[in-house]
Amino acid sequence: MAFVTRQFIRSLSSSAALHAAIKHVTIIGGGLMGAGIAQVAASTGHSVVLVDTSEDILKKSAKGIESSLKRVAKKKFAEKPEDGEAFIQKILKNISTSTDAASVVQGTDLVVEAIVENLKVKQDLFGALDKAAPEHTIFASNTSSLPIADIASSTARLDRFGGLHFFNPVPMMKLVEVIKAPGTSQQTFDSLLEFSKALGKHPVSCKDTPGFIVNRLLVPYMLEAVRLHERGHGSKEDIDVAMKLGAGYPMGPFELLDYVGLDTSKFIIDGWHEKDPDNPLFAPSPLLNKLVAEGKLGKKTDVAVSSFI
Numbered sequence: 532m533a534f535v536t537r538q539f540i541r542s543l544s545s546s547a548a549l550h551a552a553i554k555h556v557t558i559i560g561g562g563l564m565g566a567g568i569a570q571v572a573a574s575t576g577h578s579v580v581l582v583d584t585s586e587d588i589l590k591k592s593a594k595g596i597e598s599s600l601k602r603v604a605k606k607k608f609a610e611k612p613e614d615g616e617a618f619i620q621k622i623l624k625n626i627s628t629s630t631d632a633a634s635v636v637q638g639t640d641l642v643v644e645a646i647v648e649n650l651k652v653k654q655d656l657f658g659a660l661d662k663a664a665p666e667h668t669i670f671a672s673n674t675s676s677l678p679i680a681d682i683a684s685s686t687a688r689l690d691r692f693g694g695l696h697f698f699n700p701v702p703m704m705k706l707v708e709v710i711k712a713p714g715t716s717q718q719t720f721d722s723l724l725e726f727s728k729a730l731g732k733h734p735v736s737c738k739d740t741p742g743f744i745v746n747r748l749l750v751p752y753m754l755e756a757v758r759l760h761e762r763g764h765g766s767k768e769d770i771d772v773a774m775k776l777g778a779g780y781p782m783g784p785f786e787l788l789d790y791v792g793l794d795t796s797k798f799i800i801d802g803w804h805e806k807d808p809d810n811p812l813f814a815p816s817p818l819l820n821k822l823v824a825e826g827k828l829g830k831k832t833d834v835a836v837s838s839f840i
C-alpha cells in the first residue's frame with residue numbers, strides 16, 4: 532500500500548515537474564508563425580524570448596502580436612473595454628526579444644524554431660544552439676514538411692528533440708501536431724504534449740512521416756487546386772467559393788496560399804519535388820517561382836496570389 536502511495540505521489544510529482552519544466556520558452560523566428568507562437572505562449576503565462584535576425588523584424592513582430600492581442604481583447608472585454616489594455620500589457624510583459632539566439636537559450640527550457648523552411652539553415656541553427664543550451668533544454672521544430680530526424684541530426688540531443696507543428700493563424704487554430712521522431716524520448720514527447728495543452732491547444736500525436744497528418748492531405752489538395760485552374764477547368768474565384776460553400780472550408784485554396792505565404796509554399800513543394808521528382812503533382816510552377824523571385828509573397832507582402840494566375 533505504502534509502495535502504491537509512493538508510486539502514485541512520484542507519478543503526480545513527476546507529471547507536475549514535467550509541466551513546470553517548460554516555463555521559459557525561446558522562439559526562433561518572429562515571422563507569421565513565430566510571432567503567433569510567442570503570443571500564445573505569453574498569453575498562457577510562459578516567459579518568452581522571441582529571436583530574429585534584426586531589430587527591425589522584431590519590431591514588426593511585436594507590432595503584429597499587439598494588434599492580434601487587441602482583437603482578442605476586443606472580444607474578451609467587450610463589456611469592459613478599459614480592462615483590455617491591462618490584459619494586453621500583462622501579456623506583452625512576458626515577451627522579450629533578442630537577435631542573439633546562443634546567449635538567450637542559456638536560460639531556456641524549450642526552443643521552438645519557426646525560421647525559413649530550409650533544411651540546411653535549420654540544421655545550422657540547431658547545431659549552434661546545441662552547444663549553447665543547457666542539458667535539459669528540449670528542441671522542437673515547427674517545420675511544415677521536413678523530417679524532424681533530419682533537422683535533429685545536427686545536434687547531439689536526439690532524445691530531447693521533437694516536432695511541434697502549429698497552424699496559421701496560431702492564436703485561432705486549436706491544433707498542434709506533436710511529432711515523435713525515432714530518437715525522441717517518451718519523456719520529451721510527453722513534455723511536448725503537456726506544453727501544447729498548457730497553451731490551450733489540442734495536440735495530436737504524429738510519426739515523423741512526410742507532411743505528418745494535416746499537410747500530407749492539405750498540400751496535394753492545394754496543389755491540385757492550382758493544377759485544376761492551370762488546366763483551365765475553373766477560375767480561382769470559383770474554386771475558392773466551391774470549396775468554402777461546397778466543402779465547408781473557411782478559406783478557399785487560393786486564399787489559403789496567400790495566407791501561408793508563397794515563399795513557404797515554394798520551399799515545401801520544391802523539397803517534395805526533390806524527393807519525388809517523378810510525381811507530376813510536385814512539378815515546379817514557373818509562375819510561383821516568378822512571383823517569389825519578384826518578392827510577391829501573398830498576405831505578408833500584401834500581394835494576393837488570387838490576383839495573378
Ligand SMILES: CCCCCCCCCCCCCC(=O)CC(=O)SCCNC(=O)CCNC(=O)[C@H](O)C(C)(C)COP(=O)(O)OP(=O)(O)OC[C@H]1O[C@@H](n2cnc3c(N)ncnc32)[C@H](O)[C@@H]1OP(=O)(O)O
Pocket residue numbers: 599600602603606674675697698699700701702703704745746749750753754757781782787788791796797799800816819
Ligand atoms: C502554384 C503552386 C502552388 C503551390 C502550393 C503549395 C501549397 C503548400 C501549402 C502548405 C501549407 C502548409 C502550412 C502548414 O504547415 C500548416 C498550416 O498552418 S495550413 C493553414 C491552416 N489554416 C487555415 O486553414 C485557416 C483557415 N481560415 C480560418 O480558419 C479563418 O478564415 C480565420 C480564423 C483565419 C479567420 O476567420 P474569418 O471568419 O475568415 O475572418 P475574421 O477576420 O472575421 O476572423 C474571425 C475571428 O477570428 C479573429 N482572428 C482572426 N485572426 C486572428 C488573429 N491572428 N489574432 C487574433 N484574433 C484573430 C477575429 O478577430 C475574429 O473574431 P470575431 O470575434 O469573430 O470578430
Ligand SMILES: NC(=O)C1=CN([C@@H]2O[C@H](COP(=O)(O)OP(=O)(O)OC[C@H]3O[C@@H](n4cnc5c(N)ncnc54)[C@H](O)[C@@H]3O)[C@@H](O)[C@H]2O)C=CC1
Pocket residue numbers: 559560561562563564565582583584588644645646647648649652656673674675676696697698699790791792795831
Ligand atoms: N506559414 C504557415 O502557414 C506555416 C508555416 N510553418 C512553418 O513555420 C516556419 C516559419 O514559417 P513562417 O513563419 O510562415 O515564415 P516567415 O517567413 O513568416 O518567418 C520566418 C522568420 O524567420 C526569420 N529567420 C530566418 N532565418 C533565421 C535564423 N537563422 N535565425 C533567426 N531567425 C531567422 C526570418 O527573418 C523571418 O522573420 C517554416 O518552417 C514553415 O514551414 C508551419 C505552419 C504554418
